[in-house]
Amino acid sequence: MKKHFHLIFIGVTLLLLTGCKVDRGESINAVGSSAMQPLVEAGGEQYSSQHTGKFINVQGGGSGTGLSQVQAGAVEIGNSDLFAEEKQGIKAKELVDHKVAVVGTVPIANKEVGLDNISMSDLKKVFQGEITNWKDIGGKDLPIVLINRASGSGSRYTFEQWVLDGEESKQSQEQESTGMVRQIVSTTPGAVSYVAFSYVTEEVQPLKIDQIAPTEDNVKQNKWPIWSYEHMYTKGEPKGLTKEFLDYMLSEDVQANIVPQLGYIAVSEMEVERDAHGNLIK
Amino acid sequence: MTPKKADRLATGILYGIAGIIVVILASLLLYILAQGLPHVSFKFLTTPSKSFQAGGGIGIQLFNSFYLLFITMLVSIPISLGAGIYLSEYAPNNWVTGLIRTAIEILSSLPSVVVGLFGFLLFVVKAQLGFSIISGALALTFFNLPLLTRNVEESLKAVHFTQREAGLALGLSRWETVTHVIIPEALPGILTGVILGAGRIFGEAAALIYTAGQSAPALDFTNWNPLSISSPLNIFRQAETLAVHIWKINSEGNMPDGPTVSAGASAVLILAVLLFNFLARFLGKRIHKKMTSA
């Protein structure tokens, strides 16, 4: 028996020792926003398949994790749904922003509420708890069930910035992820929340705002105001593989294929541009 | 009410309770299997997953789950064996031992999120292991250690003291008695514990999200050099497991057939755990038979 233990011990130590000497190939880590993960992952997979021996490791963990890890120098790229300036505790000046896509956010409701349009001011009142029944704004007699994203998440921030004018919404149920929000809205009578365009499915009712439909064209012209950038941050100017990969993400290959396929909008197609404070600069 | 009637009534109620528990589990299992099994096919089990198109499988995740389990066991079994031996054979009965036991209990009741984040900061960031199988395995070891240690200790303690006395009387040292007499005798118990622990590890998600990572890069199953990055055996590659995959599909998944993939993956996960359970019972009985008849 004893011999076996020793063998196992030796085996483990050997494994660990040899492990330290491994050449990990050329690889970089992109960590952060879980909403961006499919996009970066798809880009990374395609990049690796075209460049053998170069690997892009993509991880979720949230925008906050992405920004703090890239600032700490633990990873090469930090993915974020927010401008670094919008997060407290981040020295935005040290980070370089690479906007890789635009994503629109749309309010969604349960199919039973009997509405497909809502005015911006009503929407604000709904999320601030001033309107509590759908019948008050022309829907069915159903109490409104608010479902928010986790505070600090990109979607929540974008929604509060453009719908609630930066004020906070009423304390309510919170969910961490888009998939959960969609599932809950689709099964809970009277539920309302908000998701990225690409997550809208048959199961939920997207709401037009002041009769403006949530379409890509309306976002491009800024008629639909609830949209935000998807950022990939680097600490200082990118170098080496990081730079090559970021260039690739902004190349026609990705922007014209993967980006629209995943329901994002290419940055180059936007007719307007916003700065970190939400002001139009173009 | 006469005592006789009370006795009958109580027996009836107890049968009822036992029945309810069996019904709860049976309906849980049937629900998961009925939802998932129709989507499970050989192709589903072997093809890689897709992040935003339909028709992805769970091949790599399945392999990752087993491989991660293997590595975790490789690290945690020797440590918990040692710790269990110490606690059952050497530990003096004083406050230090009490403190050690409390520490182990606490480790076992730690929320897995906390362990995951601790692993993230320590292994992924500080030790620069990155999101990798080894980071995940070390984090899972934290979970496994208290369970296994307690199991080893209990199995060893269950061995009758006359066995120890017999060993010592033959002139064996305490250590020799443990390794040559006690452990073989306690082996069925230890093994059962190990396999049941394996089931728990197999389904763990929260601790792995931040350590082993959430993506499963393509693997080259013809490359068995453990040092190459595309080899399945490399312990420094990131590895999404089955449980993490289910969690991811349901949280941020954007594939059109997400619900079916998740149902199928859940069914596979449950089947694997079932398998572990049967294996534990079967092997436990088998070894016990062999040991006692020999």
Place this chain on the structure above:
Amino acid sequence: MEHIRESLIKKSKKAKLEQIGKFVSFLCITLIVLVVVAIFYFVASKGLATFFDNGVHLKDFLFGKVWNPSSVDKQGKPLVGALPMIMGSLLVTFLSAIVATPFAIGAAIFMTEISPKLGTKILQPVIELLVGIPSVVYGFIGLSVVVPAVRNVFGGSGFGILSGTFVLFVMILPTVTSMTVDALKSVPRHYREASLALGATRWQTIYKVVLRAATPGIMTAVVFGMSRAFGEALAIQMVIGNAALMPHSLTSPAATLTSILTMGIGNTIMGTLENNVLWSLALILLTMSLLFNILIRWIGKKGEMK
């Protein structure tokens, strides 16, 4: 002579081996203790920063009712009242333990006293299987079965403490049951025989003798189950609704320490108040599991003295 002398003075091979063995096994246990200490230090250093670096009063944190760490109240103090989550965690924990205990005791009696044959053949494997089902899966079943059921029966959105209780009940049931079985099994056989010999029925024996004798063990089992329930995260997060509000009914959305912790940790920046205060929540979790353990030991000691 020389040879014998040497062999007597020098340690024998066996003694050396014995020492090495003892040392190695001691090393293993030290490693485990070190890990626990490291986790404690790590969580405490981050969790205490809320109070030392950010200047939050412990009283405001433990008894404040408003949770919104990113904003401040009228006096400029951050809104970091953790009471809603503490209440939520305690409520689901106690309620699920209250529901699970009779079931666990019933099942355990069934397995040890009434029908050991059926017990070991059917109930035991069933219970071991329940332990093995991953919490993610429990969560999704809770979301797709329990939440709609609660909504249809009790009204409201279905998310809340009641749904959380049901899910946790199923999750802790196996742990409590199997520990209760151990407790009942450790009641000496002659207790039962003595009682039966006095003419007591089976139920009288169980109720007046076996259960009384096993009380400390059963209590340990329940407390252990509660500590499990207190730390559960993924499953409860899916069904409780995660609203950091004081729970005012069993069917209104509430939150637990774990659910708020998992949700917020990825969205906050390390070193900021928002992040530190989440670690303070983790510190509460740790302290609670410490308390539960002390309670278990205390019960165990009391039981021993009898």
